[in-house]
Amino acid sequence: MKILVATDKPFAPVAINGIREEIEAAGMELALLEKYGEKSKLIDAIADADGIIFRSDIIDAEVLNAAKKLKVAVRAGAGYDNIDLSTATANGVCVMNTPGQNSNAVAELVFGMTVMLIRNFYNGSSGTELKGKKLGIHAYGQVGRNVARVAKGFGMEVFAFDPYCPAEIMEADGVKPVSTVEELYSNCQYVSLHIPATAETKKSINYKLLNRMPKNAVLINTARKEVIDEEELVKIMKDRTDIRYISDIKPDNAEIFAEKFENRYFFTPKKMGAQTAEANINAGIAAAKQSVAFLKDGIDKYRVNK
The missing domain is CATH 3.40.50.720 (NAD(P)-binding Rossmann-like Domain)
Known part of the structure; x- marks a missing residue:
């Protein structure tokens, strides 16, 4: 064979x-x-x-x-x-x-990009720290669990939403389960996406959901670009200048980010999670x-x- x-x-x-x-x-x-x-x-x-x-x-x-x-x-x-x-x-x-x-590789990239962003791309200005901040993990599969493990090392308070994962598994990992996706976004300054691109999830990360996030919110996407409503992401970043976005998947409208959102976003040149x-x-x-x-x-x- x-x-x-x-x-x-x-x-x-x-x-x-x-x-x-x-x-x-x-x-x-x-x-x-x-x-x-x-x-x-x-x-x-x-x-x-x-x-x-x-x-x-x-x-x-x-x-x-x-x-x-x-x-x-x-x-x-x-x-x-x-x-x-x-x-x-x-x-x-x-x-x-x-x-x-690939789970550990993706999880490490999540924090590599995040630290770079919140330290202002190492430009010499004063940034912020992750310790004590709330991280929401959207989908608690293999990658999500590795993200939780690394986040705890940073001293973050970790929450997760996943209707297919029992709350007991999250709790055993020291993660706080939430019952709705709205609760996750409303509660967490940082949200890391790990959902697949399905008919149910495509364009599900939209203006209404992102507008629930606290001040100085950071959305981290190492999942698929299709889960983001890219037009509504641009709209929320225009309306809320405190929101930042980082991803290892360049959106179709990347040129708008380059034109309008300097120092508030980062995209890798190609999908890098498993690289x-x-x-x-x-x-x-x-x-x-x-x-x-x-x-x-x-x-x-x-x-x-x-």
Whole structure:
């Protein structure tokens, strides 16, 4: 059986070595497609693959329909909105992600960006501290839990909203659960977003919600840009000059921020949450192990499609 690793943005060489070891130890073949650029090359490469490991690559219906032998597709990372789940399901393909492998990297980025912002980009002027401030975590999954762990090290008071996570789990971590998203935003000067982009969450972070935040609010987005109503974010930042926004996803209207909100925002040049050597290795090897386990024994612990 053949497992294709298709990454327009390649894994680090050490990660590829680990992936190769996992696949070849199981008696399977590794096919490697990197920096392919053209979609046609991906379509050609996937034609005879039993499995595919991918990162931010777009695995749409055209790609999936070209994969006549495909049985499993594993996203090396947490988000999986770049694969067409309905087509995968219709074609009998199990889709999995690798939750938790990038979590610490994303959590550290949250605070790297936040400290830079509140210390005024290290321009020599007086900034503020995180100790004693209230942080709201919007979605308490693997990343949210790591954010809580780091926040407690800063001495922050940590709150979380997640209707799918039992309050007892948050409380066991020393986090205060809140029952509504409105309560989270009303109570916390800092809010860190970790929600997926779904029909329910897209554009859910809007003017009304952000206007609930206390004075000198900071919104931190290492989730997806689609969860932000970008027009309403611009409106609230115009109306409330105390609000600041930082993200590792550049919004579609980034030029407005550059023109109107100097020193009140920061965007990384590309999505950076998982861009560490450790996360790169962890996610790639996890994806290889899951691919092998499915093809050999049908194990689908992290399946995201039905």
